[in-house]
Structure formats: structure tokens, C-alpha cells
Amino acid sequence: MEAGGGDESMDVQEAVAASEPTLSRHKRTPAKPVWTLLEEAAQMKTEGNAFYREKNIRSAIGRYHRALLVLRGLDSDVMAAVKGFGPEIPPLEPQQEASLRNTQVDCYNNLAACLLQKQSVDYSRVRDYSLRVLQWRPGDVKALYRAGVATLEMGDAHTAKQYLTQACREQPNDANVRKQLQRVEEKLNRELQKEKAMYRGMFSPSLKSGSGEGINQTNGAGGGV
Template identity: 75%
Template sequence: MEAAGADDSLDVQGAAAAESSLPGRRQTSAKSVWTLLEEAAQMKTEGNSFYKEKNFRSAIGRYHRALLVLRSLDSEVMKSLKGFGPERPVLTPEQEALLRSTQVDCYNNLAACLLQRQNVDYARVLEYSLLVLQWRPGDVKALYRAGVATLEIGDAQTAKQYLTQASKEQPNDANVRRHLQRAEEKLKRELQKEKAMYRGMFSSSLKDDSEEEINQTNGVGEGV
């Protein structure tokens, strides 16, 4: 599905560090909330254009800049920082909806960008995909990316759950089907390996019991 690309719904390793510098931002007081929201939305749009051009580095930069602006307005983030820096304005329901929608799209597309890298940071792909699913449950692209990341990390069972959900929404998507099949095959191999291990343990136990019985028999004969 990544194939599935970067729609309006992309990480660089320094994202968290960059975003953590936001608490001290004072631009909110200098610009209106709508101006900042429009600024972030424009950065997201520019990021989408870079993604389509396969300029992932520039796309990542735009998405992070958008997230930095949005972080300065996010009530959930600022709640834990109450008392530090200037007060943030209370957003209207419409502003809150636009903030969250743009934020979710940026995280979704950051995950898409990461999957295009030669050395993929699957842990971060999963982190961003889960953020998307937290705010937008059932998002097919986030389910797919979470499934791929979880599978690569080694948790085939959870990967199967994500990919099965994505498959229900996109039953004809070849990438979803391919990775779901990979997850099922990995689970099958793990089950076979587990069965072989138990068979080996059981055979070893029977062998030990048999040898012990022979030794006891020999001991009786020697006593006579």
C-alpha cells in the first residue's frame, strides 16, 4: 500500500527533539490562531508536493515544521506545560478540528516518508502510525503501516491484527494482502518451531524415563 503514497494524511530521527523545543515558543501571541493553522496547512501541502516528487528529505522538513506550529496550539500538549511561558488561546471546535486533522495527516505522511528510506526506522513508523490511530481509529494507511512496522520489529501476531483490519477496508490492495500473507507465514513457522521444540522435549523425557527403567532393572539383576 505504500505504495499507497502520501495523500493528505509523513519522520526524521530529530523530530522529537525538534518538537520538544516548542514549549517556549511565543509566536502564538504574535499571530492569530487561524494564521498559524493556515501556515501549518500550507506546510503540509508543500510536504505533499515534495513527497510526490520523491524529495522525501524536503517533505520531512515541511511536515516537521507544520507539527512545530501545531504543537504550540495543541491543548493536550500545553495542558502539561501550564504555568510555563505565555498562555495559549482556547481554540474553537472548528479550529481544534483543523489542528487535529492537519496534525494527523502530517504524522501519517511522516510514516510514509520513513518507509521510503533505505534504512527504515520501523519503531518510529509504528510510533507515528499509532498516533494517527489514536486520533483517527480505522485509518487504513495507518493500519497498514503499523502492520508492516510491527511485522518487521518481530511481532507477527499484532502485525496480523493490524493488517487484517486494513484488509477488511481494502480487500483488493496487493500490498496489504502481501504483508498479511507474510505475517501468517511467520506465525505458521513459529508454531511449527514451537511444536518441534515440544516434541523434542517430550522425546527427551521419554528417553530419560526409559533409561532410568533399564538402569533399575539392571540393578535388580546385579543384586541377585
């Protein structure tokens, strides 16, 4: 049970909606210094981490989303798509860009971890958040692990094996990674056995009845030759 008495059924979308005023406020105050916004986002991430440690998953999710919404107005990749609809934002300095990406990556990673703690897990969202992390930090073991777990739960054992194998290469002694990789191998083996059984079922009966019952049935049904 999550701490804080929060409603575990609250969807991530509700957390985003609750944070919309924050996004609007930052859009309307372009004069706010970039470093101030970056520090605000980092502080929200820190608060989210504290809520996560307290197992208050709902509040943690809300903080991580608020941090991402603050950063959204600074992200050149996002703002390029809406160019001309607001005040021009000057390019970030390399150090600012690094700070933004690090906070984004941490928030997406932590959101995936939060979702895995919920009673009803949205594995599709866990995978999507983990893949966003891997875009910017390809060797991130936590993201590889969570992407693997989510993909396996969604039924794609072959792709899950790729993520978990890479995670195992990065951290060969991680017990959780090895456990999930074993689950993948077991699922793949079951699928292989089912496939073999299916082919045996397809071909064996036809060989046995190829010159007997099958021909008689065909002749009888068609009144043929």
C-alpha cells in the same frame, strides 16, 4: 535514490532540531492569529507532499516536522502539560480544533510513509507515528497498514495480524494489505511449527531413555542407591 541530493542518513531528530527556531518564534508571538498559524501548518504540509512526490524524502520530513511544531503551540493536549510557563492560549473553536487535528494526522501519516522510503528504516518510529494517527482516526487504513508492517518487522506477528486484519476489513481488495497479511500468516505458521518441533524435542527423547540410559547416568554421577 532520493531526489534532491539530500543526505539520506539524516535522522528525523535533526529535522526537528533544524526547525526549533520556528517553534521558538511561534512561542514568542502569541498574538499571531490562530487561523494564520493553522494555515501556515497546512501550507508546510502541502510543501511536504510536493517534496514526497518528487522523492525528496529529507525535505518532506523537514516540512512535516515544521508543521507539527507550529501546531504544537496550539494543541490543548500539549499545552496543558506546560500550563503557567507562557501566555495562556484560549480554547480553539471546534472548526479550528478539527483543522489542527486533520493536519496533525496527515503529517504523522506522511512521516511514517517517508520513513518507509528510507534505505535504513526505523520501524519503531514508523509504528509510533502510525499509532498516533490511530488515536485520532481509528479506522485509517494507511495507518493500520503501516503499523502492521512495522510491527511485523519488529517481530510481533500476532499484533501485526490485528492491525492488518482490520485494514483488510476496511479495504478487502487492497493488494498490499493482503500481501502483508499473507506474510503475517506465513510467519505465524513458521513459529507454530518451531514450537511443535521444540515440544517434540523436549518430550520424545525423555520417553525413550526414561528407563534406560538416563537412570544409569544418574546413578553413575551420584554414586547413589
